[in-house]
Amino acid sequence: MAKVSPPPECLFKPMNFPQKVLMGPGPSNCPPRVLAASALPMLGPTHPEFTLIMDEVKAGIKYIFQTNNEWTVCVTGSGHAAMETACLNLLEPGDTALVGINGLWGERFAEMVHRQGIDVKTLHRPTGEVFTFEEIEEALKKHKPTLLSLTHGESTGGTLQPLEGIGSLCHKYNCLLLVDSIASCGGVPLFMDLWGIDCLYTGAQKVLSAPSGASPISFSKRAKEKVKKRLTEVRSLYFDMNHLANYWGCDGEARRYHHTGPTSCIYAIRESLAVLAEQGLEESWKKHKHCAELLYEGLEKIGLELLVKDKSIRNPCVTVVKVPDGVDWKSVIEYTRKTYRVEIGSGLGVLVGKVWRIGLMGYNCTPDNVRLVLRVLEEALRVTRTARL
Template sequence: MRAYAELSPSPRSIMTPGPVEVDPRVLRALSYPILGQFDPEFTALMNDTMEMLRLVFRTDNRWAYPVDGTSRSGIEAALTSLIEPGDKVLVPIYGRFGHLLHEIAERCGAEVVTLEQAWGRVFDPADIADAIRRERPQLVAVVHGETSTGRVQPLDGIGAACRETDALLVVDAVATLGGMPVETDAWQLDAVVGGSQKCLSVPSGMAPITYNARAEAKILARKRVERGLRVPGMANLEPAEGRRFIQSNYLDLAQLQDYWSAARLNHHTEMTCMLYGLREGLRIALQEGLEARWARHRRHEAALVAGLEAMGMRLFGDSSCKMAVVTCVEIPEGIDGESVRAMLLSMFGIEIANSFGPLKGRIWRIGTMGYSCRRDNVLRLLGAFEAVLARHGASVKTGAAVQAALDVYEAGEIE
């Protein structure tokens, strides 16, 4: 019988747009003893998590809790619970994950209308608002931070147009929550989905979500109580007349909110250790302070960009809508992008990302997210990147990158 080696993953500097390095305090929290999912000590942790999520989402919504699963599970839970077959859904697409929203909405039976923008640019919010008034959709689904292109879509004003037309606005903030401003209430967002494995520096496996009373009204109109949980006298067992029940059982927000409510109506076994980790990640973010955390991400982005430009690299995309947490770099002509990535990983233990679709083989994507967003990571990456590019025959200004980054840090140093 084969003897399997003890697990010992190699240490890495993960500079991708996710997953990122996990804060050591989160790793410690993941190791704590298991509690039962209805143990009062555990349900108190659930309540803490809801309170902290409201603060991070910048909302007074009643509902703010994690969906158990990767970030896509939260997106699918929101869309599956809010889209009924035949609903018109508007999706503005400016990268890979806008196409994902289109894909999921289509699978929900929606009539999908899309707007498309060239990858590397975003929409004028007024153009989206005009399309909402023209198309009169039941739901608008938009990506806030598009990691495939490194761009961030301004959202201010889109929510107001949705309120005018009685449409629901669902936002994918997976890549921005905890690293860039996400103003759920101020921007009039009806449902927002975040990610644990990006700017919150928690392992992948939970998708924070929040939604308001407008979204909840549609969710409850489609509510169906699972047959094995029904007891005599229970009300509202089936959806309202003429409404279609939510197709998914696992990703049914009507049932999930019953579990997260004081009723604690059983749905599935909660991911105990992952909740410990998410709670700790949220606590750390709030301890740092959201404004200070956003400023930290901007500072390290500025140092990274200064170093890359001093080296002679070209950045991809419209700089006016660049994400603070993702930097896209054009691969120089004649350079094998995958070979560069492989050498960075094998020789320096640093991982950066390639891209998708029309940008595959054209750009590298560098993440400065959460716990990975640190001065030592930025400086090590710049030095290693310069060395590897030179080794591959690229024309780079050696010695300039780290000095340019140090100039940024010395002008206003932040750890």
């Protein structure tokens, strides 16, 4: 028998868990009851006790999405898995996707479409801006897409894309509307059915304040029919909605084993949905707006400038702040982290080194946390500026 190599020394040491206040664009800190739920005993993927919890999760997703769609599930994986599920199911060879790009997440979806070999057209706006109704309609006329993809809460630029009327516009041109609400769902008004959204997804680790690993997604009747009438098989067995809908009890048939779901993540997101339901969506929306306004006011007082000037298109869940001239953006982030264990985010894409991103989501969205992040940010600016002199 071959000699077994020794185990790594690092595994004999306890894991290090520093308690941080996560005030970046995600993930958020989890409420204690959500963490406690994730530590509950294991159940099998088809045990009746577990499928009951899955049904409760479905009901919670329908609530936060404001939808009655039958095809409403959690995809196993982070928000990217839900994004990939939408891409793989709703598009096939011969289709054309129109992707709105005003930050990293539009770019990411366009890349997913390209990797499938699907024709992808893009509609561009600078990061920190949103698309107008008129330019969307012009692009729909020009490209005649099968699907339009928009990011509701673009965490790269801190914008909130207006969606009312876009669904009806898409349907006028025989196009489906896909919306990424990972950095907005639960924190701002969002009405899937009323606004004619055909596919909507979000992540667990933002406003829901649960561990990533189970990502909500819902398909309208139009979107479901698009999947059912495909001429080719969905290229991923794992993300095939025909299988996922059955596994989640959405098709009226006996559940069949598809994969072993992330049991602990399902427990956690079930509890996070319960927390949001107890608070109420309207109260959550009001809380996020109030805390964001406190943050805007405080940032202005300490001399910082927001990337998004128009308050009506700011995403209250993620605020993007310009790095002042002469300030080392990285030193400020390191100071808040090391001195106070407060995390704020750096820029992404074209905004790397030019902005900071402050998240106010779910459990972390409190006036006390706003005051904390303002205080440590002001101190970090003063200290790091002095150190450069």
